[in-house]
Amino acid sequence: MRSLHHCLAPAKLNLFLHVVGRRADGFHLLQSVFQLIDHGDVLHFDLRPDERIVRSTDVPGVPEEQDLIVRALRLLQAEHARRHGRLPPGIEVAIEKVLPMGGGLGGGSSDAATALMAANHLWQAGLTQQELMDLGLPLGADIPFFMFGETAFAEGVGEALQAVPGPDCWYVVIEPGVSVPTPAIFSAPDLTRNTTPVTIADFSSSLVASGKQFDFGKNDLQDVAERLFPPVAEAATWLKSYGDARMTGSGACVFCAFSSEHEADQVLAQVSLSGASAWKAWKARSLKSHPMKSLLQNQAVME
CATH class of the missing domain: 3.30.230.10 (Ribosomal Protein S5; domain 2)
Incomplete structure (x- = not known):
């Protein structure tokens, strides 16, 4: 091949x-x-x-x-x-x-x-x-x-x-138009570094109870990213009107989970009306496994 x-x-x-x-x-x-x-x-x-x-x-x-x-x-x-x-x-x-x-x-x-x-x-x-x-x-x-x-x-x-196990849901993701360097977040003196550890059972039981992930935990990096990069805070605040929006990783993107593609489409339609011209928004579905796994399995069968 x-x-x-x-x-x-x-x-x-x-x-x-x-x-x-x-x-x-x-x-x-x-x-x-x-x-x-x-x-x-x-x-x-x-x-x-x-x-x-x-x-x-x-x-x-x-x-x-x-x-x-x-x-x-x-x-x-x-x-x-x-x-x-x-x-x-x-x-x-x-x-x-x-x-x-x-x-x-x-x-x-x-x-x-x-x-x-x-x-x-x-x-x-x-x-x-x-x-x-x-x-x-x-x-x-x-x-x-x-x-x-x-x-x-x-x-x-x-x-x-x-x-x-992860949620089976749709996400709306907003790119707020800024690039956040990871070192700037982790080196911030006001970064929370002592959150009480949780267990897999804590996360899983929350997922079973709600059917979704967005009522569990938080992103400890978000407060610092929002302070240093206000567009992150603006996007998160706007998206929070539709659910428990939060930042991913060290930023800058923020996301919110929805039960159906229809719900995600409804929120996406509102992004264009928000007046935030720097934002880029899109929807995506959760994946259970990496698509390369099935691709390579199929290739192996063909060979």
């Missing part, structure tokens, strides 16, 4: 995000539930006749050498060489960029995870899911989740994952 096209790199939402402590090395200890949604970048992979890893699409603000996709593929290429005694063919990657940078949706990490899964298949490298997760972790704490590929209760710095 020489190519894999139309590979969705789905966004994630943090249904809640608590900071429960801080390690001696400065990294924050987190608890969260990660939810995949059916909206994201689309990647296309083609093997090359040489051994180069090439990104054929320009991504403003992200030089090719710094792109997580390129860096992840080079790590896997080196691991392939170590295991099999030879370098695999190079790969050319084209990206249909949909997700904003600095939005808290995990776009770069999701792209890297999708690239690792695709290349592992195209190269027949033979790495297990856990081995791919371990390979990607040094590049970004969210990459293991996207490799894990299902709704997950996350702890540690986000790498300790356990599968949990």
Whole structure:
């Protein structure tokens, strides 16, 4: 097989995000539930006749050498060489960029995870899911989740994952028109760092009771992001008139869950009437598993 096209790199939402402590090395200890949604970048992979890893699409603000996709593929290429005694063919990657940078949706990490899964298949490298997760972790704490590929209760710095049932719902997501740098949020002196830890049972029982996620927990990063970036606060305040809206990740995007697509469409129709010209809003449905899993299973059957 020489190519894999139309590979969705789905966004994630943090249904809640608590900071429960801080390690001696400065990294924050987190608890969260990660939810995949059916909206994201689309990647296309083609093997090359040489051994180069090439990104054929320009991504403003992200030089090719710094792109997580390129860096992840080079790590896997080196691991392939170590295991099999030879370098695999190079790969050319084209990206249909949909997700904003600095939005808290995990776009770069999701792209890297999708690239690792695709290349592992195209190269027949033979790495297990856990081995791919371990390979990607040094590049970004969210990459293991996207490799894990299902709704997950996350702890540690986000790498300790356990599968949990997630809500079956629709989300309205607003991009408020700003990019939020994660370091600015985590370095803020007024960031809450001592939220009482919760358990999977706490989240699951709340989900069973309500049928939805949006009455559980909060995002500890949101107050800081709203203070530093007022457009985040404006979007969250507007969306809260329709439900328990909250920010995902370290921002900037905010979201609200709805029981049906019809409800989500009704809210989207109101966004255009809000007068906030900088906002971009869209809807997405929750996903139970990463679409690359079924894509690669189907490819394996065809082969």
